[in-house]
Amino acid sequence: MEPQINNNVRKLETSLIRQVLMKSREIEDSINLTIGEPDITTPEIIIKKSADYMLNNQLNYAPLGGVAELREEVAKFYNTKYNSNYDADNVMVSVGSTEGLSTALKGILNPGDEVIVIKPAYPLYEALITLYGAKAVYIDTKNSSYKVEASMIEGAITPKTKAVILNYPSNPCGTLLSEDEVKKISQVISDNNVYLISDEIYSEVVFTGNKFYSPASVDNIRSKVIVINGFSKSHSMTGWRVGYIIAEKNLRDHLVKVSQYTISTPSTLSQYGAIIALRDARDVGESVKVYEKRALYIYEALTKLGFDVVKPEGTFYVLADYSKISKKESMNFVLDLLENTGVATVPGAAFGTEGCIRVSCTQKIEILADAVKRLENYILLNKNL
Amino acid sequence: MEPQINNNVRKLETSLIRQVLMKSREIEDSINLTIGEPDITTPEIIIKKSADYMLNNQLNYAPLGGVAELREEVAKFYNTKYNSNYDADNVMVSVGSTEGLSTALKGILNPGDEVIVIKPAYPLYEALITLYGAKAVYIDTKNSSYKVEASMIEGAITPKTKAVILNYPSNPCGTLLSEDEVKKISQVISDNNVYLISDEIYSEVVFTGNKFYSPASVDNIRSKVIVINGFSKSHSMTGWRVGYIIAEKNLRDHLVKVSQYTISTPSTLSQYGAIIALRDARDVGESVKVYEKRALYIYEALTKLGFDVVKPEGTFYVLADYSKISKKESMNFVLDLLENTGVATVPGAAFGTEGCIRVSCTQKIEILADAVKRLENYILLNKNL
8 A cells, every 4th residue: 555645636637638639649640739839940049059058068057046147138028028127136937837837826825725717728727726725716708709807807806816817818719918908907906915927928929910918017016917938939949948937026036945946947058048049039920920820721711611710819729619510528529520530629628618629720731721621521521410 | 015925935945055155156265065066077978969969859848757768768777776677657757856856745745744854954855845834854863873774764653654755875964874774764664654755866976885775676665665866966967957756657647747737847858868868878987986086085184174074975975073173053163164264065054953064075176175274274273262
């Protein structure tokens, strides 16, 4: 007999995204539209300079909280882009945005706390909230065009609420909030004793005619805002594992302690690569154009096939409601689709919502076209049955 | 007013090691004997092959739990060296041994659990145990030659004990346990419903005439043993942040979930570098000889100066009792030493023990000789006062 493990860990499950991904690998000629892994490669200057750096420098431990030059570059990046007034001491470097989120939530949550999460939601939020013994309180945005409204947040706050998590540009919805709505939400945060965690990992992937407005832009709530961001999506640096937290200095220092005892510091080389990303490869407009073209293609194609599709304003993702096509539960629909067409997508259930799927546009347009063709046949066949 | 942070995070303090290190940076011509950062560089083949790999491969997300080839190499390494019977499914790759420890403890501890820690102890253990709401129960080894005995562990186990942490070769003591003692301890583990966490980060740094015997060698407790190890110390890869956990498969799968939600995966490039370390740079004997020469030099020199010194059997560290020289508390002694000589060491208090200092032998022998000279003058001066 072995000793018992942690009770909250026992509750955690392997994500549905991974389950579909593993299934798809068993199917010949499958098309993987599940994972958020950019197919565009890392900008060459980052790779070349980083390889050169490692050949000429011993990779020692980085300072706790991250390399100073990177923290300075991040503060500058936000101040320029979002008119904030951060400095290097507001920034903590993390092992991708995942460690940023886990460290931020670990740092602030006590067991029994509530965290407001906007649904459909990236599954990591609930997993971490559960792991730390707190409770996720959901706001469903299905009936508000997949955009949360300030009044909905206000209505969900209780004395137990410790934080609200926003994730715009939204994974899985691809939606953005207007500047006006962010300002209204900021007022709610200002009026209540809660943190606002803004997961901005897709902030650079915003399509033509849209603009991402960060809560970091709002002066009077800056001490309550915890920004989570990183380089995985903007610079196709997923395997580098480098991201950051921006927060009020005192809170940031507490979070550095959590991070120190959890991972020590992120890879020194990856931190160097991130400096190059901000100094020499800041403009990622070309990649975004590619993602936009694909996302709009999928949006139009699936709409034509009878899906109710949320028009993407950013990210790599398209959320498509299939309820006019099938009454199946989303996991069954996804598995049926996968078995019959080889096209792997993510069930809405992975994001806490039913009747829809998420399509990841991280494949070339020819492959997306092949997937659309297969979906068309599948739907025709289903109608004939 | 800002919302409250986590109660356990509030209790955490910046480590005394870091405090001394920061102070030493303010002093001109100081000699830093505080940190466990090898001055020997990473084996060239690891750097060259890794630079080449990154120039020729997109660094995508690694699989959850780590790259399969690395997990296979780790299992082989342990099976060959310690006669265990692990396979790749027993291994989880971590962001250095720090994430290995934090994930292992997070995975098994519930609030209120007790963990037996051997004193003097690496401060990370207590920080993590506190962070997870559990309690560290200490066994002091000052009167048993800085080596824990099975009977001491047996006497400390209560119904609340969830795990025992061993850390041999010991940081800060530099001591090892005999095969006989490890077998006796294994019997205690076998008789009780507890895990044995074996932090073996210094397993490769063992001096002539000594042998490290891992609890992973003992067949009948293997399902309760959680090995923590990594490449920072053996291969001077501190900034790469790559290590591993080895555990019973079912437990390992639970720990992968914790790690997935904490950091996603370690750097893909660092995992590649670790594969090269095990395949092409397994023999680190030359570096160990250098560390041994230095450690024995410090051992002899400090003994001559009137310290009571623990004879090092491995690691980079020498633990020296100064109670015949000064009655100061260890933090005051270290600060006085630093201010008067510029030599920075770590106070025993950092490891939960008084009347001694830890000297890190990660500097060239000429620098160590300079430090000894300064200590000699300091002691002479102190005697004359």
